[in-house]
Amino acid sequence: MRLSLRPRLLLLLTLGAGLLGAGPAAAAGIAFAIDSAAASISVVDMARQMEIRRIPALREPHHLVLSPDGKDLIVGDTVGNQLLFLDPATGDIKRRLTVADPYQLGFSPDRKWLVVNGLARNQVDVYDAATYKLVKRFPLSSMPSHLVYSPDSAMVYVTLQGTDRLAAIDLNTLSVRWNQVVGKTPAGVLWNNGKLLVAAMGTDSLSVVEPADGRVLGRIVTGKGAHNLFHSPDKQIIYVNNRVAGTVVALDAATLKPLRTYAVPGGPDDMDFAPDGRIWITLRFAEKLAVLDPATGAIQTIDVGRSPHGIWLNPKAP
Amino acid sequence: MFAPFDLAAGWVQEHLLLPLLYQLGWMRWEDLAFGWALFAVYGAFQVAITFAVCMPLEHWRPVERWPDAKAVTVDVLYTVISRVGILPLLTFVAFYQIQVALNGYLTDHGWVPPTLELLFPSLIGQQMLTFVLYVMILDLSEYWRHRLSHMFGWWYALHSLHHAQRQMTFWSDDRNHLLDEVIGFLWFTAVALLIGIPPMQFPLLVLLLRFLESLSHANVRLSFGWLGERLLISPRFHRAHHGVRGAGRGSRNYGGVLPWWDRLFRTADFSPDYVPTGDPSAPEALATGGYLMQQRAGIGRMARALGKPARPDAKRSA
Numbered sequence: 001m002r003l004s005l006r007p008r009l010l011l012l013l014t015l016g017a018g019l020l021g022a023g024p025a026a027a028a029g030i031a032f033a034i035d036s037a038a039a040s041i042s043v044v045d046m047a048r049q050m051e052i053r054r055i056p057a058l059r060e061p062h063h064l065v066l067s068p069d070g071k072d073l074i075v076g077d078t079v080g081n082q083l084l085f086l087d088p089a090t091g092d093i094k095r096r097l098t099v100a101d102p103y104q105l106g107f108s109p110d111r112k113w114l115v116v117n118g119l120a121r122n123q124v125d126v127y128d129a130a131t132y133k134l135v136k137r138f139p140l141s142s143m144p145s146h147l148v149y150s151p152d153s154a155m156v157y158v159t160l161q162g163t164d165r166l167a168a169i170d171l172n173t174l175s176v177r178w179n180q181v182v183g184k185t186p187a188g189v190l191w192n193n194g195k196l197l198v199a200a201m202g203t204d205s206l207s208v209v210e211p212a213d214g215r216v217l218g219r220i221v222t223g224k225g226a227h228n229l230f231h232s233p234d235k236q237i238i239y240v241n242n243r244v245a246g247t248v249v250a251l252d253a254a255t256l257k258p259l260r261t262y263a264v265p266g267g268p269d270d271m272d273f274a275p276d277g278r279i280w281i282t283l284r285f286a287e288k289l290a291v292l293d294p295a296t297g298a299i300q301t302i303d304v305g306r307s308p309h310g311i312w313l314n315p316k317a318p
Numbered sequence: 319m320f321a322p323f324d325l326a327a328g329w330v331q332e333h334l335l336l337p338l339l340y341q342l343g344w345m346r347w348e349d350l351a352f353g354w355a356l357f358a359v360y361g362a363f364q365v366a367i368t369f370a371v372c373m374p375l376e377h378w379r380p381v382e383r384w385p386d387a388k389a390v391t392v393d394v395l396y397t398v399i400s401r402v403g404i405l406p407l408l409t410f411v412a413f414y415q416i417q418v419a420l421n422g423y424l425t426d427h428g429w430v431p432p433t434l435e436l437l438f439p440s441l442i443g444q445q446m447l448t449f450v451l452y453v454m455i456l457d458l459s460e461y462w463r464h465r466l467s468h469m470f471g472w473w474y475a476l477h478s479l480h481h482a483q484r485q486m487t488f489w490s491d492d493r494n495h496l497l498d499e500v501i502g503f504l505w506f507t508a509v510a511l512l513i514g515i516p517p518m519q520f521p522l523l524v525l526l527l528r529f530l531e532s533l534s535h536a537n538v539r540l541s542f543g544w545l546g547e548r549l550l551i552s553p554r555f556h557r558a559h560h561g562v563r564g565a566g567r568g569s570r571n572y573g574g575v576l577p578w579w580d581r582l583f584r585t586a587d588f589s590p591d592y593v594p595t596g597d598p599s600a601p602e603a604l605a606t607g608g609y610l611m612q613q614r615a616g617i618g619r620m621a622r623a624l625g626k627p628a629r630p631d632a633k634r635s636a
């Protein structure tokens with residue numbers, strides 16, 4: 001059966017336990033990983049590093065986000081056209097909300113807006129975060145994939161994977177401020193030191209973009225198929241997942257100089273950070289999570305469902 | 319239990335498709351590519367299983383023995399194209415755009431395609447039951463598509479490619495005109511807009527259903543018995559549809575997996591004979607031509623059917 005320990009995993013855990021004996025103790029809590037091609041959400045015991053339960057979604061969930069009040073873990077079921085509201089401590093489904101094509105989603109830092117990208121339907125929807133009422137729909141060509149807000153919540157920036165563009169939406173006037181070509185097949189986008197970093201998946205680099213007008217100021221080479229990027233919790237380091245190269249590259253967030261390259265095969269995609277310093281990464285094509293220790297480069301893997309995509313850790317969960 | 323297939327698809331994606339897409343500058347399609355990889359790996363396994371079971375059956379109790387089985391070769395090509403290769407690729411890439419445009423247009427006008435679970439909320443969480451209901455509804459919809467394809471002259475001109483085979487074997491299931499496949503896809507899209515697409519949690523069940531469809535074409539004296547014949551479609555039951563009297567209008571046994579619809583709509587023929595197959599009205603190219611020749615002959619027959627308002631098979635209906 002799916003959830004039983006396989007001999008290989010058992011061996012890995014035994015080895016892992018042996019190695020961990022000397023190192024820091026593994027974090028407690030649970031991890032939520034979305035199995036996009038299995039229409040489910042895997043719940044993983046972070047301490048034992050194994051899947052303990054699967055929550056059925058509807059069709060094809062991809063990403064998830066914690067509500068600003070921390071009470072709901074919101075999963076976007078893209079093909080099922082709904083948002084699932086989960087209890088972040090237990091994973092119980094509390095309610096469902098019909099929303100067209102929720103692929104990527106994120107709340108603004110001021111908690112006012114929820115922006116939902118419809119990748120398949122070429123639309124970016126701006127919702128009132130308090131009521132979940134649609135405020136405005138922006139048809140944007142094409143394939144809106146990732147998003148990031150400016151720290152003052154005045155703007156949201158959306159990568160348009162199909163047309164090599166980045167669109168800037170002004171949330172005060174609810175209008176598109178600019179829409180510029182930034183690099184081939186842009187995916188992940190991050191606000192860093194007053195600039196935007198865009199992972200151009202069709203290339204081996206990040207584009208550095210001026211948030212005021214969308215000008216490309218420079219490129220940072222990270223590896224083939226640069227797909228997604230994240231700040232470490234202390235914001236000192238940026239981790240970049242390179243899909244084709246099968247690597248994770250650590251950049252100095254201040255200088256954007258590469259610090260270290262980790263081999264992470266299996267299609268690294270989303271990541272989250274555990275309190276023990278280790279990084280949990282979904283491996284899209286390997287049906288696994290990778291748990292990377294950035295200090296040593298050691299990787300442990302955890303079996304989950306088909307095509308794991310979004311991931312969120314709740315170290316405080318019982 | 320899916321893991322070996324999923325991991326094989328992941329390997330294909332990571333080591334073959336991704337580097338290719340990257341080289342070609344098509345990284346935006348990487349998600350679709352993985353969908354296709356999964357489909358193709360399951361399809362290849364499906365073909366292998368069908369071959370392993372049906373080949374011995376056809377040797378054991380063949381209905382017909384042929385001095386040479388040259389006409390079977392093209393059916394092997396149809397099977398590979400449809401279950402592993404080109405057709406799923408077209409469905410995933412070319413039709414993806416049509417679906418997106420259509421769905422986008424409809425959601426803009428307030429139509430979010432529902433799912434069976436949303437229409438009947440008590441189904442939520444009952445994944446197996448939901449799947450079985452989807453199978454029944456889709457099988458019913460296929461019954462009517464098939465029945466209509468026998469009623470309209472121009473449509474039957476295309477479908478007669480399926481019927482023209484006089485050396486029918488388990489390979490014959492996928493022998494369809496490309497245009498007929500396109501119509502079938504649009505038909506499915508329309509149904510999906512009404513009740514959603516079935517959840518893909520059970521790829522092995524899909525595999526079993528496709529296996530039954532292949533088996534029903536096998537050149538084997540195999541009936542499922544009085545009760546079995548009324549529950550699932552057997553080789554004997556579907557052979558009656560392929561019999562020379564089953565060509566064109568006024569056919570019988572239109573069902574794909576379940577014979578229930580034929581009973582309900584009074585088109586079932588449970589007589590115990592194993593009849594010779596073929597369509598005497600079809601041009602010889604449809605029966606024994608190569609792949610391209612059959613495709614051309616199908617178009618030609620359709621053009622002639624559209625050219626004259628008379629029933630194409632009237633000459634045979636006496």
Ligand SMILES: [Zn+2]
Nearest residue numbers: 464477481559
């Ligand atoms: Zn027919």
Ligand SMILES: [Zn+2]
Nearest residue numbers: 480491535560
């Ligand atoms: Zn048939």
